[in-house]
Structure formats: C-alpha cells, structure tokens
Amino acid sequence: MQSKSEFPFFEDDSEARLRTILENHLEEARQRAFSLIREAREDENGCLVTDTAKPRKVRFRGHQWEAYRFIHCVLNEVAASRDHVVRHRCHERTCINPAHLEIGSQADNKRDDWANWAYGVDPDYL
Numbered sequence: 001m002q003s004k005s006e007f008p009f010f011e012d013d014s015e016a017r018l019r020t021i022l023e024n025h026l027e028e029a030r031q032r033a034f035s036l037i038r039e040a041r042e043d044e045n046g047c048l049v050t051d052t053a054k055p056r057k058v059r060f061r062g063h064q065w066e067a068y069r070f071i072h073c074v075l076n077e078v079a080a081s082r083d084h085v086v087r088h089r090c091h092e093r094t095c096i097n098p099a100h101l102e103i104g105s106q107a108d109n110k111r112d113d114w115a116n117w118a119y120g121v122d123p124d125y126l
C-alpha cells in the first residue's frame with residue numbers, strides 16, 4: 001500500500017512518513033526505539049551514546065532515520081516536519097536518551113515561545 005516516490009508536493013515526506021508510522025506501526029516502532037536504547041551505552045553524564053562518530057541511523061519501513069529523531073518522534077508520538085529539529089539538550093550528538101531530546105523549530109530564537117505554545121512545557125525545565 002506504499003506509494004513511494006509519489007509525493008506530489010515538495011513538502012514534507014518526512015512528516016508524512018512519520019505520521020504513517022505513528023498511525024499504523026506504532027508498536028513496532030516503539031519496540032525498535034527501545035531496542036536502540038538498550039543497545040546504547042550510558043556515559044558519565046547519563047547520556048545514552050552509541051559507539052559511532054556520527055549520530056546513529058536506523059532503518060525502519062524502508063526509510064533511514066537519525067536514531068535520535070526516530071526515538072523522539074516515536075516515543076512522543078510527534079510527526080515532526082522538516083521545520084522542526086530534534087535537539088540534544090546535552091549537546092552530545094550521538095546521545096539517544098529520550099530525556100535529553102527535545103523538539104524545536106528551525107527558528108532558533110523563536111524556539112522557546114513555540115514550545116511553550118505547542119506543548120505547554122518550558123523547554124528549559126528538566
């Protein structure tokens with residue numbers, strides 16, 4: 001049922017793919033996210049890091065994701081668009097600890113306002 005490479009719009013196949021996952025494959029995706037977390041190593045800062053120089057990628061349902069983005073979106077059930085970046089509060093790019101990840105808009109200076117408005121949370125609150 002997948003209509004690959006048929007997205008008629010320039011906009012956001014990443015968001016559409018995420019939405020499909022959240023709607024149809026959530027449990028499978030969660031299992032995948034948890035297994036990535038289990039495979040990671042906890043460092044002295046509480047980061048769950050992978051032993052790779054670059055952020056780890058994960059393949060799921062025919063598409064490759066950055067593991068941290070995948071984990072954040074799946075566990076929080078957020079279909080992030082390209083305008084939204086998943087950030088590391090801990091500034092450790094390979095960290096996949098869900099508690100260290102937050103989503104923000106590309107417009108950096110608007111980020112806090114946006115998060116407050118969208119989620120009702122203060123992004124600086126730990």
Ligand SMILES: [Zn+2]
Binds near residue numbers: 046090092100
């Ligand atoms: Zn971290």
